[in-house]
Amino acid sequence: MNTADRLVFRILSLQVRLYHDFVRVKESTDSEALHDLRIDVRRLRSVLRPLRASSEIASLDQAAAAVANLTTRARDLEVLIAELKRHGQARQAITRQAALHALYSRVKRSSVIPTLLTALDDCPEAVRAVENERGSHRLKIRIQRAVCKQLKRLEHAIETPGFDRHRLRSTLKRVRYLIEAFPSISPISREAVQAMAATQTALGKWHDLDLWCQLSFKEDDLQRLRHDWSQRTEAALDNAEVHLRSLAHRLPKTKVSRVAVRGLPAAHTADNPFEGVIDVETGLPV
Structure with a gap:
């Protein structure tokens, strides 16, 4: 299975997940439905990021961004209400419940999510068009460059004193989901990916409290x-800073990134921690 095949498979897998997420949101089946929808939208945008030079892919990315914007206020309020309930602040939680229901109704009625799901039907054809224009090998190199570019941005954010931690959190999400989408061409170790996840969680806790x-x-x-x-x-911020320092030690040096950009396999730059591993989401070797 070449790079384009893997890319199409992952996009179709995310499309199925998004359909399921949206049904859960519409039917109000559980409290994590909207959260899962937003995560899968972000994962989709990470997969699409290396191909946004294509007008079709760029339009799809804009449709995914519209879903993220539509659901942000509802998710923020959902998390706040859960926090208030944990603290026994029932009155404050109840007074915000009506606003949450209104936001949920807006999400359910909106055409934004169905538009994204419909647009995803044409995505495999758009990916094939990029492959036909550039070739599978060039497609792989484009993804490698995107991975390394985002890693450099993350490295810069961590090393820059006073860099806004909200922006850093967004950068970290982007890098993590991009690397998880293409683990076989990632220049970083499994431990670094795990450190990213832990750091993202720590920053997420601080982000909520700060808001x-x-x-x-x-x-x-x-x-x-x-x-x-x-x-x-x-x-929470002190804890996040500890995680950030730990993550910084696990990120690859710039030299490794430059080699990866030239299109060499990950094994040429460092041991590939994903060799022989099966992707639990797709069931395919990564």
Whole structure:
């Protein structure tokens, strides 16, 4: 199976997952449905990122971005309500439940998600068009370049003093999902991927707490939680910084990235930690 075949298979797999996620959202089957939808949209955008020079792929990426924008407010409020319930703040949670239902109704009624799902039907043909124009080998090199470019951005973000941690979190997500989409051409180790996941989780906890602290200055009934959130925010950021330092030691040097960009296999730059591993999502060797 060549690079284009793997790419098409992964996109179709994500399309199936997105259909399932959307049904769960529409039927309100569980509290994680919207979260899973947003994760799969981000994974899709990571898969599409190396091919956005194609107008068809760029349009599909815009459709996926529209889904992310549509669902952001609902997810943020969903997480806040869960936090309020954990703290026994039933009144504050209840007063926000109606707003959450309204946002969910907006998501369900919107044509944005069905538009994305329909557009995905034509994606395999668009990928084949890129393959026919460039060739499978050039397609692989394009993906390698995208991986290395994002790794360099992450390295820069971590090493730059005062770099906004919200932006760094977004960069980390982009890099992680891109690498997980194409593990066989990733120049980093399995341990580095695991460190990325742990760092993303730590930054995510800090991100939520920081947003809640800011919100407590705007919404009077949240003021009583501000002190607790503020203390937890500081602790969460300290923990995230520890993870970031650990991750920085596991990222490849720039020299490794340059070799990978030239199209050499990962084994030419470092031991390939994914050799012989089966992708649990697709059932295929990575």
